[in-house]
Amino acid sequence: MAGEGKSKKGTPGYVETRYYNMPAGEEFVLESGVRLKELRIAYETYGELNSRRTNAVLICHALSGDAHAAGLHKGDKKPGWWDDMIGPGKAFDTEQYFVICANVIGGCKGSSGPNSINPATERPYGLSFPIVTISDMVDAQKKLVEFLGIKKLLSVCGGSMGGMQALQWAVSYPESIHSCIPIATSYKHSAQQIAFDEVGRQAIMADPAWNGGDYYEKDHPSRGLAVARMVGHITYMSQQSMEQKFGRMMKKKELGYEFTTEFEVEGYLRYRGDNFVKRFDANSYLYLTKAMDYFDLLGDQKLAQLFKGVKARFLVIAFSSDWLYPPFQSKEVVKACKMNGIDVTYCEISSDYGHDAFLLEFEEETKLVKHFLSRTLKKVEK
Amino acid sequence: MAASKRKEDLRFDHKVIGEMVKPGTTVLDMGCGDGDLLEYLVLSKDVRGSGVEISEEAIYKCVEKGLSVAHGDIDSGLKEYPDNLFDYVIFNQTMQQVHKPKEAILEALRIGKEVIIGFPNFCVLKARFQIFFAGHVPVTPSLPYTWYDTPNLHFLSIKDFEVFCREQGITVEKSVFLSEKGIVRFMPNLFALNAIFQISRK
Numbered sequence: 001m002a003g004e005g006k007s008k009k010g011t012p013g014y015v016e017t018r019y020y021n022m023p024a025g026e027e028f029v030l031e032s033g034v035r036l037k038e039l040r041i042a043y044e045t046y047g048e049l050n051s052r053r054t055n056a057v058l059i060c061h062a063l064s065g066d067a068h069a070a071g072l073h074k075g076d077k078k079p080g081w082w083d084d085m086i087g088p089g090k091a092f093d094t095e096q097y098f099v100i101c102a103n104v105i106g107g108c109k110g111s112s113g114p115n116s117i118n119p120a121t122e123r124p125y126g127l128s129f130p131i132v133t134i135s136d137m138v139d140a141q142k143k144l145v146e147f148l149g150i151k152k153l154l155s156v157c158g159g160s161m162g163g164m165q166a167l168q169w170a171v172s173y174p175e176s177i178h179s180c181i182p183i184a185t186s187y188k189h190s191a192q193q194i195a196f197d198e199v200g201r202q203a204i205m206a207d208p209a210w211n212g213g214d215y216y217e218k219d220h221p222s223r224g225l226a227v228a229r230m231v232g233h234i235t236y237m238s239q240q241s242m243e244q245k246f247g248r249m250m251k252k253k254e255l256g257y258e259f260t261t262e263f264e265v266e267g268y269l270r271y272r273g274d275n276f277v278k279r280f281d282a283n284s285y286l287y288l289t290k291a292m293d294y295f296d297l298l299g300d301q302k303l304a305q306l307f308k309g310v311k312a313r314f315l316v317i318a319f320s321s322d323w324l325y326p327p328f329q330s331k332e333v334v335k336a337c338k339m340n341g342i343d344v345t346y347c348e349i350s351s352d353y354g355h356d357a358f359l360l361e362f363e364e365e366t367k368l369v370k371h372f373l374s375r376t377l378k379k380v381e382k
Numbered sequence: 383m384a385a386s387k388r389k390e391d392l393r394f395d396h397k398v399i400g401e402m403v404k405p406g407t408t409v410l411d412m413g414c415g416d417g418d419l420l421e422y423l424v425l426s427k428d429v430r431g432s433g434v435e436i437s438e439e440a441i442y443k444c445v446e447k448g449l450s451v452a453h454g455d456i457d458s459g460l461k462e463y464p465d466n467l468f469d470y471v472i473f474n475q476t477m478q479q480v481h482k483p484k485e486a487i488l489e490a491l492r493i494g495k496e497v498i499i500g501f502p503n504f505c506v507l508k509a510r511f512q513i514f515f516a517g518h519v520p521v522t523p524s525l526p527y528t529w530y531d532t533p534n535l536h537f538l539s540i541k542d543f544e545v546f547c548r549e550q551g552i553t554v555e556k557s558v559f560l561s562e563k564g565i566v567r568f569m570p571n572l573f574a575l576n577a578i579f580q581i582s583r584k
Contacts, residue, residue, distance in 0.1 A: 304464075313450070331454070334452055334462075335462045338452070338463050339462060339463070339464060341467050344432075344450060344452060345441075345444075345445060345449075345450045345451055345452065346451075346453045346454070347438065347441045347442075347445075347453045348438070348453050349438065350438055364442075367445065367446070368442070368445050371445045371446050371447075371448060372445060374448075375448040378448075
């Protein structure tokens with residue numbers, strides 16, 4: 001392959017999750033004012049950091065994601081959640097860029113969250129873990145990025161909740177990023193978005209097994225979490241994609257006149273829900289949806305103020321059939337960029353996949369991200 | 383499509399516009415298409431350029447060229463920019479497709495210090511002949527569409543545009559008129575297929 005000049009598109013190969021632990025004696029102060037004495041961040045990296053440390057890209061995951069964005073864990077058959085976008089020759093070309101992905105604080109995949117052990121009680125935190133915000137997630141990522149020896153990231157990119165983190169980076173650390181790629185996201189959660197999250201939370205909390213968040217040594221609230229995930233999945237798909245995938249298809253030809261899983265769409269949602277509970281913590285679902293609902297970068301400011309002092313160049317991407325984070329919300333981000341004379345590129349990718357498109361339409365995303373990143377690197381290296 | 387038919391012509395457009403734009407300035411190209419003009423200005427004039435474009439496919443081509451471009455239509459794309467953000471706002475062969483040209487031009491003059499507008503002349507001799515003798519709506523090299531498939535919403539002549547500028551108190555800094563063979567100096571409203579105006583509020 002080396003002799004061919006250009007490498008083929010591939011996977012980063014076998015990867016491992018690593019852990020950053022905040023040094024003893026330091027404190028991590030949350031937006032709420034609560035101080036954490038321990039902070040652990042699970043992360044993975046792909047590619048090599050160059051000698052000038054100018055090629056680092058941070059990928060921020062969405063609600064159900066984790067640090068394992070690409071490549072394979074030994075023994076697994078399924079690659080990381082954005083393997084289509086990260087690897088040699090891909091949008092985030094690991095032969096050019098040093099790609100980092102970290103599990104968010106409040107998550108359940110290795111970073112500090114409600115299922116980690118509280119050093120004071122030596123039992124899982126549960127609801128005694130403090131409420132976290134998108135800004136806290138970003139502050140924790142900043143600690144990790146500094147630990148990795150990077151002063152300024154070439155780019156921060158993410159979809160959905162990951163997009164919120166990317167936007168938060170631009171505002172919280174304008175000196176620390178060269179570019180920002182928010183995908184299928186919004187600068188604030190709308191009433192509709194909060195409403196769907198609340199249905200998910202209520203489903204979890206209505207499950208008797210939830211037990212006020214104290215269930216780690218007992219049965220987990222799997223039914224509640226599965227229902228929350230089912231509601232989520234409905235919002236991630238579009239009317240068109242559901243119609244195409246399921247229509248009114250049934251498992252059996254005849255109606256059963258009973259309350260079993262008869263329609264294919266019911267079976268699909270159940271399957272998604274049941275699978276989710278195997279890999280996700282119900283309390284984490286509460287914490288992360290709450291963090292999204294609290295997210296409002298604008299606050300009382302006018303839109304023109306949103307990106308005052310922001311220096312990053314932007315690539316904003318939305319999807320035509322995404323009704324959970326509709327294109328108009330991305331257009332508002334673009335508008336705020338324009339108002340501040342920020343270098344911005346915006347594309348509404350036409351897709352039938354709804355909000356899920358950000359994980360599925362990787363060919364179109366690649367066309368945009370690849371050239372945007374290489375242009376950004378050229379500017380930085382100038 | 384029509385663009386490839388008129389490629390030579392368009393390239394000449396680009397050169398003429400290139401001569402109007404000072405090096406190292408900021409440019410907004412409204413309806414930038416595949417970004418050929420913007421790329422030409424970035425490479426030859428070292429401008430800081432950005433575009434607005436409605437076609438998704440064209441956006442990919444612009445991004446591939448390293449250009450910054452916002453997906454959207456011209457009518458709504460202008461309002462969001464602050465006053466005097468750009469040295470030049472360009473409408474090359476796109477003004478006739480805008481829903482509200484007057485508003486677009488006035489908005490462009492707000493956000494840009496100078497505005498460059500290139501449009502096909504509807505009253506070129508060939509077109510007048512077609513209306514007068516053949517009795518049909520003209521199809522010319524600069525207006526190559528039939529009535530049922532034209533993207534053009536507005537039809538204007540060089541004279542119409544000059545009258546508009548006078549009425550609106552807009553200064554014409556420079557105007558260049560083009561035929562298939564080159565620059566037209568004699569009776570442009572009769573002989574030019576395309577016109578390029580550089581206007582300002584000065």
